[in-house]
Amino acid sequence: MSNTDFVLAVEDLTVSFDGFKAVDNLTMYIDKNELRVLVGPNGAGKTTVLDLICGKTKSTGGSIKFNNTELTKLSEHEIVRSGVGRKFQNPSIYENLTVYQNLEVSYPKGRGVFGSLTFKRTQEVEDQVRRVAADIMLTEFLDMESALLSHGQKQWLEIGMLLMQEPELLMLDEPVAGMSAKERDQTADLLNRICQNRSVIVIEHDMEFVKKIAHKVTVLHQGKILAEGPMEKVQADEKVIEVYLGH
């Protein structure tokens, strides 16, 4: 495959589990600073696509290029180090640590030219913690034990822990599940802010929320792309209404 200007180029990606193709010859391109939403009925293959990109599941065929580096040959750890962050549905924060400490422990080790100068490094980490805390709306809560945060704030904290690593591609699986209407709106603002300097892929079922965030929507069905494009176009697509939106 040739090189592209896309941050992520997925081409002919396939994975089969005992002969069942959960992802079937999928081709999809994500731009720099694009926020793409994956939608589709249960079992369409959305989670499996993210699992393939982050290396949790190995593909049977096809290619995944991130900044023109082939990911399908790398380990999960190497994929994280190359700049891909993934958030699963359930928050995995350290409940007994403060918000500050959760962010601090997520700062990549061995980063930065001041590695040997402790005070400079400390300042570097502190600056990054404060920047991220502002992004995730938790500046006022930095000293609070994380167990005391609301469900929505815990989700934001986990996004913040990923942002500490400054990923160039961030993937989120149903980030607003269980959130209040207000928290959903705040999360939409948060995602619109953070995709200004990275690409983001979100799996989401809540179409009102999708409308607020999506630059483009990819509709998956039986491991294949049923439709792709701006929300208005996808929403008006007969096939999409039939297999997904009509329900």
Ligand SMILES: Nc1ncnc2c1ncn2[C@@H]1O[C@H](COP(=O)(O)OP(=O)(O)OP(=O)(O)O)[C@@H](O)[C@H]1O
């Ligand atoms: N490791 C696995 N082994 C066998 N089958 C799997 C595996 N992972 C996923 N599948 C199957 O692949 C299909 C796609 O699953 P996937 O979880 O990707 O769908 P989804 O679109 O994310 O659905 P949902 O909206 O329900 O999360 C399902 O039929 C699922 O049972």
